[in-house]
Amino acid sequence: MxxxxxxxxxxxxxxxxxxxxxxxxxxxxxxxxxxxxxxxxxxxxxxxxxxxxxxxxxxxxxxxxxxxxxxxxxxxxxxxxxxxxxxxxxxxxxxxxxxxxxxxxxxxxxxxxxxxxxxxxxxxxxxxxxxxxxxxxxxxxxxxxxxxxxxxxxxxxxxxxxxxxxxxxxxxxxxxTLTLPPRQVANGVVDAFVHIVEQYLTYPADAAVQDRFAEGLLLTLIAEGPRALAEPDNLAVRANLMWTATLALNGLIGAGVPQDWATHMLGHEITVLYGVDHAQTLAIVLPAMLQVRREEKRAKLLQYAERVWNLRDGDEEARIDAAIAHTRAFFESLSVPTRLSDYGIGADAVAALVAQLERHGMKKLGERRDFGLDGSRRVYELAA
Amino acid sequence: MxxxxxxxxxxxxxxxxxxxxxxxxxxxxxxxxxxxxxxxxxxxxxxxxxxxxxxxxxxxxxxxxxxxxxxxxxxxxxxxxxxxxxxxxxxxxxxxxxxxxxxxxxxxxxxxxxxxxxxxxxxxxxxxxxxxxxxxxxxxxxxxxxxxxxxxxxxxxxxxxxxxxxxxxxxxxxxxTLTLPPRQVANGVVDAFVHIVEQYLTYPADAAVQDRFAEGLLLTLIAEGPRALAEPDNLAVRANLMWTATLALNGLIGAGVPQDWATHMLGHEITVLYGVDHAQTLAIVLPAMLQVRREEKRAKLLQYAERVWNLRDGDEEARIDAAIAHTRAFFESLSVPTRLSDYGIGADAVAALVAQLERHGMKKLGERRDFGLDGSRRVYELAA
Missing domain, CATH: 3.40.50.1970 (Rossmann fold)
Structure with a gap:
């Protein structure tokens, strides 16, 4: 590490x-x-x-x-x-x-x-x-x-x-947190989920504990997130979600490992221009981001597929496709849509979003600082 | 939680x-x-x-x-x-x-x-x-x-x-840590392992994250411990062991959950009377402790069997037996023996060890403070 x-x-x-x-x-x-x-x-x-x-x-x-x-x-x-x-x-x-x-x-x-x-x-x-x-x-x-x-x-x-x-x-x-509207509960689960992914789905760095902790937090969100919506009075579920969201971004799982944060940067511009909730923008960007960057993230995507989604069958491409599909389906299962069009944003928004990124100096994103505006454009296009 | x-x-x-x-x-x-x-x-x-x-x-x-x-x-x-x-x-x-x-x-x-x-x-x-x-x-x-x-x-x-x-x-x-003798490396792995178990193998407390973190640390020790002995120059392995041992007892996995520590208390007396290394005493006591207390710890033993040792077949008794056997075999694989007799300590030591516990007021141990001297005696006897 x-x-x-x-x-x-x-x-x-x-x-x-x-x-x-x-x-x-x-x-x-x-x-x-x-x-x-x-x-x-x-x-x-x-x-x-x-x-x-x-x-x-x-x-x-x-x-x-x-x-x-x-x-x-x-x-x-x-x-x-x-x-x-x-x-x-x-x-x-x-x-x-x-x-x-x-x-x-x-x-x-x-x-x-x-x-x-x-x-x-x-x-x-x-x-x-x-x-x-x-x-x-x-x-x-x-x-x-x-x-x-x-x-x-x-x-x-x-x-x-x-x-x-x-x-x-x-x-x-x-x-x-028992009185939160379902939309805020769902947004919180998605937000924490993507925080973890930004510190985990990069490239292998021999960080065994950080990986296990990140996977443990993701597994907890996958188990408890839907329960929080289905059993809104279940305090034990809320307690687990609350502690998970805190540990997702307190520095622990990100210590000693590469970090990405490109999904957040692309999401921020959607919020600024169109007022979409922060977590919703992450749900829009992440599946497309993982698809566009599947080569750079291949090894960790395969680990994510196996340890988080229990996907062990099929060749590498199939397992990666399935992991991304499961991620999208998880967000959708929380009633958080994952396409720009779901929020009434047309494909013509892509140019404006990329221009915002450029204006904010976001030309070298990702865990290797090599993800440029062309890549960001492809992500926005794929998320349309 | x-x-x-x-x-x-x-x-x-x-x-x-x-x-x-x-x-x-x-x-x-x-x-x-x-x-x-x-x-x-x-x-x-x-x-x-x-x-x-x-x-x-x-x-x-x-x-x-x-x-x-x-x-x-x-x-x-x-x-x-x-x-x-x-x-x-x-x-x-x-x-x-x-x-x-x-x-x-x-x-x-x-x-x-x-x-x-x-x-x-x-x-x-x-x-x-x-x-x-x-x-x-x-x-x-x-x-x-x-x-x-x-x-x-x-x-x-x-x-x-x-x-x-x-x-x-x-x-x-x-x-x-590269210059440590193998015995100290192995002792460190056992010590960290038992620290985690003392905070994890108790009874279910709806603490999803703490469980996942504990399991992640145990899985890391199981993967990296033997590698540290087999590849003594592998710095990445040593780094993972070092961070694991720290996180095993920094308060994080023990927050909000019941804790046991009976294995430590029984082990301490073996060190005091016979000078056995601290970690060696834990390797002696733990398998016997889990066997003696399998009813109180049943639910977590089954979770431990499944998530840490991937034991999914057979009935509950068989899975618990196998989890305890795997634990013992893991310690032995690190060349840390798990019986009192392996250290030249005879069955006649049991009375002296129990007397020490009594003298130190250790009459109500365990996660429910109901594990008394009779139970401790059975553990020492089973560990003979």
Whole structure:
């Protein structure tokens, strides 16, 4: 395997009722800004539960962080936090709220325009500490140091990461996910699935444990994802999905192995131009991506076919075809369509999507940094 | 799954040449005490490499930490550290050196007799920070906060753990394991294997990911363990073994699931009375333990048979028998014998071993705390 450093200091508080424990994780006397999204945490009572656990702290609120959180919205929170001298942030919601809160945490002490953190990779030397209460298992943001932020004005969707941006703690209470609409549950399963694939379906790197862990997480999603939709009150299923989504992107399965992320880059452009859910874009791109890059990924595709889908019969081409077909069918079984046309996007979109990739410098993608715009065009065409 | 908290702040520096990076992980100006064992790190050059990486620090050395580190030896290091006002410890060696260094770290600031930390569970409120350079993959001590210490005077072997006792960093350089004698390689594989089993072969707890991860680690040991002995120069194999042994006991696969540890408790007494290697005692106890407790462990034994040993034919009893036989044969294939008699210990030892367990209060062992001395006696008898 490749040399690596692994250091994930986030403390996980897992299980029903763990919100009650957050007070002990925040410095005494802190002025806390709770950040959240569109109000579902108000309706479900989660926000009230969080505020009750914060009795004794001075608490402020910032609502309205949207899916694919925008710089424009987040800067309002930054201004509030600076004005009120906030010294701890608490994200209550899904990956978008946590991602947005990471940007707020870095932006508060930043000198200059914080958009430079993304656009110019400006260094971050400090960040306001923060925790999270996760309500939507999907992105893994609750136990990693990365975030994706969109600038509405320019339709840019960019990623950043920094060792200062691990949550101090994250509460994973699976009971909080029981009220999610089926579409969000399905999206979360697809999102976690593709996170794993981006770190696994590359080329063999003699990383036996990372492979086994990735396969174990995929097998868990395949078993538990459909159950979460069929048995929406099954808390044990939700618990397994929640822990799987966290471990899919906390750095562990990606340590010491090549990583891809081209599917994400191609997906981001679909979201930016057409407003399709992040996970839906991944379901569109991944099957086509695996088809277009089957030669570069051959050895791992065969391993994936055997260990994840139990495909042992037929020649190599047949097993790879079947593995890709099973992947597509799995997404479809969760009611997540896998073609651009399923979302009303015509083949004429391909040129615009490729132009976006070019504008964002995405000319050398993939685990070998050799997947260019021609390849991306073929993926979009195949996904039409 | 059960509620859990997971927080592992140890930074892992994995790969060849990573010793060169340790200087950046230790506070500038620190007075560093290097701790090590019997001198193999001198012969292999690892100690010299460590000292070279610590140029600029004031460095002291303490040699002679033995396998099954003793209170008597470690207290000499504590006195040295107090006298020289050490503010960082660096363990260079295997699990015994790291375990011993954890005790030293806790004992330096301890008021009173530090043996009380083990014997009376005296609280630890501070500890000297420490790192490790691992040379023997086996115990997982490099990424957890626990240790086992022996008091020579009374033949007590006791365990303790504390959140203050995670290494700040651990270097895992698989090249440093190439010079290990085969017996230590084999012992390491057995030790890691049984660590996993103690957290996995209990009763079903709806912990899908933990099960898959445990199975993935076991499958890796089964594939790579014999290769490490057959291909002693294969660095990729050593890398996989090293990372597996660390992940076997860093808290991850044990989070949210019942744990057993009875095999370890019964094994400890064999080491204390007869000086048998720790891993050898586990190889003696485990097959007998699984046989004696096959009813309580039935469901997981069947899962283990299927997923780890690919045993799908025959009735339940046959599959369980075969899984236990495969486990024993795996240890034997590594040249680690699995009977007390193989080590020259007669059946008359059983009474003395049970008396030791009783003296140490080990009357309610196992995942349900209902495994008593009669059961332990049957295990020792079956292992004769």
């Amino acid at each position: 490749q040399n690596f450093s692994f250091h994930n200091p986030t403390k996980i508080l897992f299980g029903e009722g763990r919100i009650a424990d957050i007070g002990a994780e925040i410095p005494a006397g802190a002025r806390v800004l709770i950040t959240y999204g569109g109000g579902s945490v108000v309706k479900t009572g989660t926000l009230a539960e969080v505020k009750s656990a914060l009795a004794g702290f001075t608490v402020f609120e910032f609502a309205g962080i949207e899916p694919n959180p925008t710089y424009e919205t987040l800067m309002q929170a930054v201004e509030l936090a600076r004005r009120e001298k906030i010294d701890f942030l608490l994200a209550v919601g899904g990956g978008s709220v946590i991602d947005g809160t990471k940007f707020i945490a870095a932006a508060i002490p930043f000198v200059g325009d914080p958009w430079d953190i993304l656009a110019r990779r400006a260094p971050i030397t400090s960040a306001v500490p923060f925790g999270s209460v996760l309500t939507l298992p999907a992105t893994g943001s609750e136990m990693n140091n990365g975030a994706v932020i969109t600038k509405k004005a320019t339709q840019d969707k960019l990623a950043f990461a920094n060792p200062l941006l691990y949550p101090r703690f994250s509460v994973l209470d699976p009971a909080k | 059960q509620n859990f908290s997971f927080h592992n702040p140890t930074k892992i520096l994995f790969g060849e040449g990573r010793i060169a990076d340790i200087g950046a992980e230790i506070p500038a100006g620190a007075r560093v005490l290097i701790t090590y064992g019997g001198g193999s790190v001198v012969k292999t050059g690892t100690l010299a490499e460590v000292k070279s990486a610590l140029a600029g620090f004031t460095v002291f050395e303490f040699a002679g930490i033995e396998p099954n580190p003793t209170y008597e030896t470690l207290m000499q290091a504590v006195e040295l550290a107090r006298r020289e006002k050490i503010d960082f410890l660096l363990a260079v060696g295997g699990g015994s050196v790291i375990d011993g260094t954890k005790f030293i770290a806790a004992a330096i600031p301890f008021v009173g007799d530090p043996w009380d930390i083990l014997a009376r569970r005296a609280p630890i409120t501070s500890a000297v920070p420490f790192g490790s350079v691992l040379t023997l993959p086996a115990t997982g001590s490099e990424m957890n906060n626990g240790a086992v210490i022996t008091k020579k005077a009374t033949q007590d072997k006791l365990a303790f753990a504390n959140p203050l006792l995670y290494p700040r960093f651990s270097v895992l350089d698989p090249a440093k």
